[in-house]
Amino acid sequence: MHRAAVIFSLLAVLALAAPAWAGPVVPDCCSPRYKQEVMQSLRQLQYKMSIYGQPPQAGKGLRLGVYQAAAAYGPGALEKNMRRLVKAVEAAAAQGVQLLSFPELYTSGYTMTPAQARQVAQSADGPLISRCQKIAAQYKMALIVPYAEKAKGPDGKPQYFDSIAAMDAKGRILANYRKTHLWGKEERANWSFGDKLCPVFKVNGLPMSLLNCYECEFPELSRILALRGAKLIVGPTAADCYDTAPDGKRSALPYPDISRNLIPAYAYANNIFFAYSNHCGYESLKGHQWHYRGNSIIAGPHGDVIVAANHQQDTLLVADLIPGFYGATHPESNYLKDRRPKLYKELVAPRADFLPGGWVYPQYRQGREIIPPEDRGK
Numbered sequence: 001m002h003r004a005a006v007i008f009s010l011l012a013v014l015a016l017a018a019p020a021w022a023g024p025v026v027p028d029c030c031s032p033r034y035k036q037e038v039m040q041s042l043r044q045l046q047y048k049m050s051i052y053g054q055p056p057q058a059g060k061g062l063r064l065g066v067y068q069a070a071a072a073y074g075p076g077a078l079e080k081n082m083r084r085l086v087k088a089v090e091a092a093a094a095q096g097v098q099l100l101s102f103p104e105l106y107t108s109g110y111t112m113t114p115a116q117a118r119q120v121a122q123s124a125d126g127p128l129i130s131r132c133q134k135i136a137a138q139y140k141m142a143l144i145v146p147y148a149e150k151a152k153g154p155d156g157k158p159q160y161f162d163s164i165a166a167m168d169a170k171g172r173i174l175a176n177y178r179k180t181h182l183w184g185k186e187e188r189a190n191w192s193f194g195d196k197l198c199p200v201f202k203v204n205g206l207p208m209s210l211l212n213c214y215e216c217e218f219p220e221l222s223r224i225l226a227l228r229g230a231k232l233i234v235g236p237t238a239a240d241c242y243d244t245a246p247d248g249k250r251s252a253l254p255y256p257d258i259s260r261n262l263i264p265a266y267a268y269a270n271n272i273f274f275a276y277s278n279h280c281g282y283e284s285l286k287g288h289q290w291h292y293r294g295n296s297i298i299a300g301p302h303g304d305v306i307v308a309a310n311h312q313q314d315t316l317l318v319a320d321l322i323p324g325f326y327g328a329t330h331p332e333s334n335y336l337k338d339r340r341p342k343l344y345k346e347l348v349a350p351r352a353d354f355l356p357g358g359w360v361y362p363q364y365r366q367g368r369e370i371i372p373p374e375d376r377g378k
Contacts, residue, residue, distance in 0.1 A: 049318040055096040059205035061322030065097035068296040069314045070281025073109025101144040101277040110238035111283040117190040121150035137171035159192040174201040183214035192367025208232035226270035236277045246287030259295040268303030301326040
């Protein structure tokens, strides 16, 4: 009788669990609406670190900081976010950080209409970036500052870019990168397309470069930067879980967890360090609300997770990145050396056949995407 009871119990459990086998379970990082005191705890800055006794010496590596936080957005956001930027720099300086990164469009907040984007955008040599340069020099810390940029286009008319300014510990500009791969209709409505990949530059002697959010998901881009000599890629991002509509319905699919699906893999494939620098918390616009994943991470050349943030927590990640502490990934082979470029012409062909009838790639002129007429309905 005892054995029969056990078997019956197991069958009951399996019957109850059966619906879960009907299809894949979609992970959901979005937290419930907690009480105020719990929400306040998530806005307390948490530290997660993987560091040695002293920051790396110049030419040996870099102590990188990644600041994940719920940024202000909408009217008055810039001043609020700049005050928090200074506090983040102070917190990072206390930990010996040599380079500190912020999330995509951190200074203004990511969510905005085209009119708001034009209102908050500033030139690369305007008061915002000049202010950040002074902060970098004051604290002797290199900074990666994402911002909304206004620039004069080839026709003399203003253009607006989702940009990232990188500056060294003396406040000198190392790169001003304009996002080249825009995500979705909202970004295309707000911004022009950049037309150049970020150069490779050095911070504390470590060669590095930048990608911006959606761009972190393209293997071609991280491979190109690695071929140019980058040992670190930092990707500020604004990756959410869901868009919740005014009627309470979520978007059909969650945004994938890139920090666990791709970032370690691309770090491994290129034998580099790769940092993903995301927002957390919420932003809303016209009744829509975005819940950011908060999945910031620093991955190592062996695909190892050096340090990672909790999904909803304001967090300062700090890690010492020292290439000399990593050996080869294979006993006799090397992905970068063993490439055969002559076989890769299809990667830059103007047409591909992954869709029925083929796909003709858009062209880009003066920051605009030109869709071929035959593909406008696809």
